[in-house]
Amino acid sequence: MPTASEPNNPRPGPLGVSIISGEPVEPETDPFGAVCPSSGDPIPDRFHSASAGQVNDAANSAWRAFHQARDRTEDERATMLELIARRISGMGETIIDRAHLETGLPENRLEAELNRTTSTLEMFAKVVREGSWKRIAIDPPEPKRRPSPRPGIRRSLVPLGPVAVFGSSNFPLAYSTAGTDAASALAAGCPVIIKGHPLHPGTGELVAQAVSGAVRDAGFPPGWFSFLHAGGGREHAVGIELIRHPCIRAAGFTGSFEGGTALSRIASERPDPIPLYAEMGSVNPVFLLPGSVETEPRGIAQHIARSVSIYAGQQCTKPGLIFLVQGSTCEACVERFVRELDGSPPAPMLSAGIRRRYLRSLLRAIDTPGVRVLLGDPAAVRKSAQRVPENQPTHEKPVLLRTTEAVFIEQQALHEEIFGPAAVIVECKDAEGMLRCAGIIQGSLTGSLFLANTDLDLAQALAGILAMRVGRIICNGVPTGVEVGYGTVHGGPFPATNRPDTTAVGPFALERWCRPVAFQNTPQALLPPELHDENPTGRF
Structure with missing residues (x-):
């Protein structure tokens, strides 16, 4: 069997076989291949x-x-x-x-x-x-303790x-x-x-x-x-x-x-x-509190639009639900958000299969009573979902949906992840409505709050609810991009994770x-x- 260092393969390259105990093994199964999602062309290499x-x-x-x-x-x-x-x-x-x-x-x-x-x-x-990660603990013995001696106990992780x-x-x-x-x-x-x-x-x-x-x-x-x-x-x-x-x-x-x-x-x-x-799966809700929307609508819209659309929305921390309180400032922010998303170029999804599942889940949300499409073509989504060819480019543009607090509370389909470049805006009647919505979201990896100084009371109430629903609470930032450090939690309640x-x-x-x-x-x-x-x- 050729190796990556032989003359006919001067640069390291895949051999198409498993590596067991440090060595490539002989193929024992039928070959399979991969496809370039950008072009839809099959990649010539075969794997076993x-x-x-x-x-x-x-x-x-x-x-x-x-x-x-x-x-x-x-x-x-x-x-x-x-x-x-x-x-x-x-x-x-x-x-x-x-x-x-x-x-x-x-x-x-x-x-x-x-x-x-x-x-x-x-x-x-x-x-x-x-x-120190081993959480070592040592309880020294106390042989003279009464009524009974204490044994020496030492603990570590194995x-x-x-x-x-x-x-x-x-x-x-x-x-x-x-x-x-x-x-x-x-x-x-x-x-x-x-x-x-x-x-x-x-x-x-x-x-x-x-x-x-x-x-x-x-x-x-x-x-x-x-x-x-x-x-x-x-x-x-x-x-x-x-x-x-x-x-x-x-x-x-x-x-x-x-x-x-x-x-x-x-x-x-x-x-x-x-x-x-x-x-x-994770829906990663984002809550835009009234004071933040009033003071920084453009910047917020830019940040969230990029977080939704980058890499065709195929990130575990992509914002899927965006909550606002109804009013004129809400409308201005939504309009800005639509413009920002509309300027995002199409991006390839990772495979035809992932694109197919995305379109089907997106169509379920579109077909939910009480949902409006702010950006995107429902007819095109419906047509594409009927047949997704294996060997064609998989590019998709962002889609933005909108609904109300009442519809969101009633329709379970809107609580589920749409793995791709789509998000749902939920318009709440008031701060109490935003709190009600926060209390029924599915377990998620993240929950984000955009707030101004005038929003601290509402933010405190939301943070208390989100602490029971998510693994990481972000203030005035988007969830995509996970910092690696001692303080990081990348996890969350079911169904984001099972642990x-x-x-x-x-x-x-x-x-x-x-x-x-x-x-x-x-x-x-x-x-x-x-x-x-x-x-x-x-x-x-």
């Missing part, structure tokens, strides 16, 4: 999904690697993460070119996403070395074992092969198996080449990382087989509500259920792949290094 036997090989190899490398130091893990970041950066031009071809996303966006991916790896390396990570469609780098789920699991001390996304198989495989090389250079067992192609007739089977495999101890998923709930159910129905962390108690971004993401273990009256020789009396890591 992992067979059931290869899924089993990857899982078993990860299990062996986990036990072989459990005594590796945190410094060794951090070094591995840094090597991964350097290798990805070294292949950056090739990776970005391929991702642009397979996703239609602009190169500047992909450059930023690659930088975010490598900086996240480097951040996790620092977090692992520093060590890794769960091999983790399956599902690549996402809309973030081919930051939420895929070396994205936040994979990077945090590796940082926590867990081997990782990637289920590649069929929309960008070449991109995933190129990043997997970088990760596999770094794992090898860091001296970890080869089973510490594997990448499995999943497309064609085995697109779903590969993921299901991973979740059901007894060697897999946790999983991370970013994608649709249907996919996330189905995998979560499979994970819970195992003889030994495992945690599956699913990020699914509102966690975050997929930032240092606390590591905790998902661990569980706490307490050591009671345990000899020093049996304790993890960070719990020894001499405290070699200096963490307590």
Whole structure:
């Protein structure tokens, strides 16, 4: 089998096969391909999904690697993460070119996403070395305590074992092969198996080449990382087989509500259920309070229009619902918003399938009684939704809908995510109506408040409601663009995620792949290094 370094392939490139335990494997399944969404042209390269036997090989190899490398130091893990970041950066031009071809996303966006991916790896390396993420706790013994002595108890987090990570469609780098789920699991001390996304198989495989090389250079067992192609007739089977495999101890998923709930159910129905962390759909409501609309209508409209339309609205934090209080200032803001959106150029959706689902969900909203179309052509949407060809460009322009508070409260269809460049304006009768609407939105990743000093009382009431409905509250800013840091929460109540108690971004993401273990009256020789009396890591 040719390798990426052979003369007939002078630049690194995808081989079209899975990488298991650091090595490309022989194809055992029928080939599948990808399509360039910008042009609709098929991409010539062919890829082979992992067979059931290869899924089993990857899982078993990860299990062996986990036990072989459990005594590796945190410094060794951090070094591995840094090597991964350097290798990805070294292949950056090739990776970005391929991702642009397979996703239609602009190169500047992909450059930023690659930088975010490598900086996240480097951040996790620092977090692992520093060590406080393990939440160490020590209760010293009190043998003279009465009426009974207190035992000595020491607590830390230990890794769960091999983790399956599902690549996402809309973030081919930051939420895929070396994205936040994979990077945090590796940082926590867990081997990782990637289920590649069929929309960008070449991109995933190129990043997997970088990760596999770094794992090898860091001296970890080869089973510490594997990448499995999943497309064609085995697109779903590969993921299901991973979740059901007894060697897999946790999983991370970013994608649709249907996919996330189905995998979560499979994970819970195992003889030994495992945690599956699913990020699914989010409407990300935005509340434009009266004072802000009166003082800054143009700036607000510009910011929100860009947040709705950028990258064809295919972001998990895209604003989907925009709430205003009726009045003349409301009308001026809406008019400005329509003009800003109307000036947005068409952008390619990630695939014909995603475009098809977008048009169908958009049509459901358009057909809801009491909904008006402010921007867009309902007849064109209806015609396009009837037939979405596979091999044609997937470009779409923004669509803006409008309804009232009463209709929004009554019509459940308007509470659901429209994954694409569309948003719904909800006109509320008054501040109380805005509060009523806030109280019934679905669980979301974010909720945004645009406010002036005169809006503080209403903003305080809304923030209290949103704290029960979203994972991140933003003031005077748009939800797109997620800062990576200790304070970040990228999560939220169902259906945004199935685990509102966690975050997929930032240092606390590591905790998902661990569980706490307490050591009671345990000899020093049996304790993890960070719990020894001499405290070699200096963490307590």
